[in-house]
Amino acid sequence: MGVAGLSALELAQRRLGVAAPFLVEQDWGAYTAEQHGLWAELVRRRMPQLRESACREYLDGFELIGLQEDRLPDLLAVSARLEPKTGWRSTAVSGFLPADAFFEMLAARMFPTTTWLRGRESMEYTPEPDIFHDVFGHVPMHAHPVFADFLQAYGRVCAGVIGDPVALERMGRLFWFTVEFGLIRQDGEVKVYGSGLISSHGECSRVLAGGCEVRDFNLDEVLETVVDTGEMQPVLYAVESFEQIFEAAKAAEGRLG
Numbered sequence: 001m002g003v004a005g006l007s008a009l010e011l012a013q014r015r016l017g018v019a020a021p022f023l024v025e026q027d028w029g030a031y032t033a034e035q036h037g038l039w040a041e042l043v044r045r046r047m048p049q050l051r052e053s054a055c056r057e058y059l060d061g062f063e064l065i066g067l068q069e070d071r072l073p074d075l076l077a078v079s080a081r082l083e084p085k086t087g088w089r090s091t092a093v094s095g096f097l098p099a100d101a102f103f104e105m106l107a108a109r110m111f112p113t114t115t116w117l118r119g120r121e122s123m124e125y126t127p128e129p130d131i132f133h134d135v136f137g138h139v140p141m142h143a144h145p146v147f148a149d150f151l152q153a154y155g156r157v158c159a160g161v162i163g164d165p166v167a168l169e170r171m172g173r174l175f176w177f178t179v180e181f182g183l184i185r186q187d188g189e190v191k192v193y194g195s196g197l198i199s200s201h202g203e204c205s206r207v208l209a210g211g212c213e214v215r216d217f218n219l220d221e222v223l224e225t226v227v228d229t230g231e232m233q234p235v236l237y238a239v240e241s242f243e244q245i246f247e248a249a250k251a252a253e254g255r256l257g
């Protein structure tokens with residue numbers, strides 16, 4: 001319970017408009033031993049590669065938010081560690097959100113987080129995000145102050161063009177090539193920070209093995225690049241720093257007219 005006896009769910013709902021009906025309580029106690037075991041397998045399968053190839057901000061964030069290898073994350077505990085650092089929370093939602101609700105939450109520094117876990121038959125990939133993709137893949141980056149500011153700025157820009165499908169499509173490409181499949185150059189190497197690479201062993205291995213072209217990040221090019229979400233990526237973009245994508249999110253606003 002928080003302010004005036006309100007639960008975290010009620011407090012979050014009060015801060016939101018269109019997204020409020022999609023918020024749920026995570027029933028952490030309902031996860032089974034089998035599900036905790038599957039989470040452990042998923043994490044242990046990814047960590048050896050990520051210790052080598054994830055950007056340092058991801059690995060720092062993983063520690064900071066207190067993710068455990070052997071059990072599914074409790075989102076309230078994750079948020080309690082994350083919020084003092086960057087103001088972000090990992091907020092449980094019922095599933096896939098409509099665009100206006102999704103961007104409203106990003107603009108409010110609440111990451112819409114699914115609570116279901118994939119089944120054993122989908123270890124490698126799920127078409128819809130689950131808690132492994134959302135928390136293991138996304139949330140550690142939210143502990144980095146510049147990435148945190150970037151993601152909020154991104155949400156604000158998208159919320160401002162919510163009635164313009166062409167502008168939203170272009171902004172969707174920016175999300176895809178940064179938040180989902182972004183790369184960064186560190187210590188003379190290409191490292192991963194996009195959640196789609198962090199959470200997918202096959203896709204990440206292919207990219208690290210040189211299976212796709214890596215270009216320097218270029219906002220105009222990204223906004224023009226049509227994405228086929230069902231295919232492996234032929235081209236991905238590497239930034240030099242996270243300031244670059246924060247500036248890009250702000251600059252994108254001027255390129256949507």
Ligand SMILES: [Fe+2]
Nearest residue numbers: 129180195196
């Ligand atoms: Fe994602």
